[in-house]
Amino acid sequence: MDQVVINDTTLRDGEQAAGVAFNLEEKIAIAKFLDAIGVPEIEIGIAAMGEAEQQAIASIVDLGLQAHLLGWNRAVIADIQASIACGLKRVHISIPVSAIQIGAKFQGKWQLVWQKLKDSLSFALDQGLFVSIGGEDSSRADEQFLLDTILSAQEWGASRFRFCDTVGILDPFTTYDKVKKLVTSLSIPVEMHTHNDFGLATANALAGIQAGALSVNTTVNGLGERAGNAALEEVVMALKHLSKMDLSIDTRRLLEISQLVATASGYGLPPWKAIVGENTFAHESGIHAHGVLQNPHTYEPFAPEEIGRERRLVVGKHSGRHLLSNLLQQHGIILNHEETQSVLNAVRQESMQKKRSLTTQELLSLVAHTQ
Numbered sequence: 001m002d003q004v005v006i007n008d009t010t011l012r013d014g015e016q017a018a019g020v021a022f023n024l025e026e027k028i029a030i031a032k033f034l035d036a037i038g039v040p041e042i043e044i045g046i047a048a049m050g051e052a053e054q055q056a057i058a059s060i061v062d063l064g065l066q067a068h069l070l071g072w073n074r075a076v077i078a079d080i081q082a083s084i085a086c087g088l089k090r091v092h093i094s095i096p097v098s099a100i101q102i103g104a105k106f107q108g109k110w111q112l113v114w115q116k117l118k119d120s121l122s123f124a125l126d127q128g129l130f131v132s133i134g135g136e137d138s139s140r141a142d143e144q145f146l147l148d149t150i151l152s153a154q155e156w157g158a159s160r161f162r163f164c165d166t167v168g169i170l171d172p173f174t175t176y177d178k179v180k181k182l183v184t185s186l187s188i189p190v191e192m193h194t195h196n197d198f199g200l201a202t203a204n205a206l207a208g209i210q211a212g213a214l215s216v217n218t219t220v221n222g223l224g225e226r227a228g229n230a231a232l233e234e235v236v237m238a239l240k241h242l243s244k245m246d247l248s249i250d251t252r253r254l255l256e257i258s259q260l261v262a263t264a265s266g267y268g269l270p271p272w273k274a275i276v277g278e279n280t281f282a283h284e285s286g287i288h289a290h291g292v293l294q295n296p297h298t299y300e301p302f303a304p305e306e307i308g309r310e311r312r313l314v315v316g317k318h319s320g321r322h323l324l325s326n327l328l329q330q331h332g333i334i335l336n337h338e339e340t341q342s343v344l345n346a347v348r349q350e351s352m353q354k355k356r357s358l359t360t361q362e363l364l365s366l367v368a369h370t371q
């Protein structure tokens with residue numbers, strides 16, 4: 001199978017999340033970081049948005065990164081001219097392809113949409129650009145109409161097609177079937193763009209890849225419109241561990257980039273967020289901690305170091321004697337069976353009062369008080 005390409009869109013769809021507005025420094029920092037960890041392609045913004053966005057795009061282009069840089073455009077020649085003025089050599093041209101989208105935006109005039117696509121695509125190709133085409137709302141489009149649209153774009157010179165599950169309504173099985181049909185009928189590669197409205201963005205992205213898509217849009221932390229996009233860290237780690245696909249991305253820095261984007265976006269993550277959440281390698285429950293102390297693989301799908309995190313063992317309401325003894329031994333405290341049990345009872349009580357696990361300091365003072 002050909003190498004799958006990550007085309008990260010944190011700086012475009014990620015920033016479209018309501019309430020997110022990266023400044024120039026943050027945009028540059030995120031682009032540099034994505035490049036540094038080996039992301040091969042980055043969608044860096046929408047030049048049509050105006051001066052500030054154009055400055056950010058041009059500044060990122062000027063960095064001379066290894067990654068291919070892509071600008072998002074409507075099927076409007078002025079949008080593409082703005083992208084070219086920023087120095088971009090790759091453009092993405094999006095058109096709506098479902099009846100509901102074409103109806104709302106172009107009064108159902110699909111021929112007009114095709115004409116806009118043909119005109120803007122020809123213009124971009126005449127400027128010597130790499131042109132990727134996006135089918136907005138591909139998942140709800142009539143399948144024959146979608147295929148006819150892409151076959152036309154392919155004939156007119158497009159280099160890649162982005163299959164968009166714009167409102168996140170697919171499941172992995174349907175995604176697989178739809179993408180398989182396209183991959184079988186097209187000569188240009190297919191890219192996946194999946195949204196998380198039903199919590200299936202990553203699963204659907206993987207299903208598309210399984211069906212033969214060769215490129216995938218991601219965003220760091222899954223940031224993006226509404227419930228977000230397929231998360232970079234989830235797609236990379238799932239491909240690595242579940243599909244045995246090494247994308248040559250430095251996964252040891254995934255936590256760092258997650259924190260960078262969390263700070264820049266102003267949105268923290270729930271502790272249980274897959275891959276990068278604070279609790280993904282934290283163990284409190286007695287049975288789990290006992291297992292992990294013998295062999296971490298009992299309750300961890302991969303080693304925390306792989307994403308740049310450390311394992312945490314904490315005591316709380318659900319802890320057991322093995323974990324407690326282990327933590328106390330690290331502080332030179334050895335208790336007999338009864339003493340351990342009475343500290344454990346006190347830990348449970350205090351944890352319930354505080355509604356959280358205990359810090360090491362709280363545990364040690366509890367030991368001092370129960371002796």
Ligand SMILES: CC(=O)SCCNC(=O)CCNC(=O)[C@H](O)C(C)(C)COP(=O)(O)OP(=O)(O)OC[C@H]1O[C@@H](n2cnc3c(N)ncnc32)[C@H](O)[C@@H]1OP(=O)(O)O
Pocket residue numbers: 013016046048049073074075076094095096105106116136166225
């Ligand atoms: C699914 C997605 O995520 S698509 C990407 C969405 N991202 C964004 O919208 C963020 C950036 N957008 C913007 O800054 C602005 O919307 C701009 C600069 C692109 C356009 O702004 P405005 O001129 O004020 O128009 P507005 O946003 O209100 O309406 C969209 C216009 O684009 C048209 N349009 C929408 N999609 C497309 C398309 N794919 N190709 C061509 N025209 C399109 C609409 O028909 C409408 O046209 P009209 O002004 O002639 O009626």
Ligand SMILES: O=C(O)CCC(=O)C(=O)O
Pocket residue numbers: 013092093094095133134135136137162164165166167193195
């Ligand atoms: O690139 C496109 O064509 C549209 C991308 C998008 O953000 C979406 O459909 O959700």
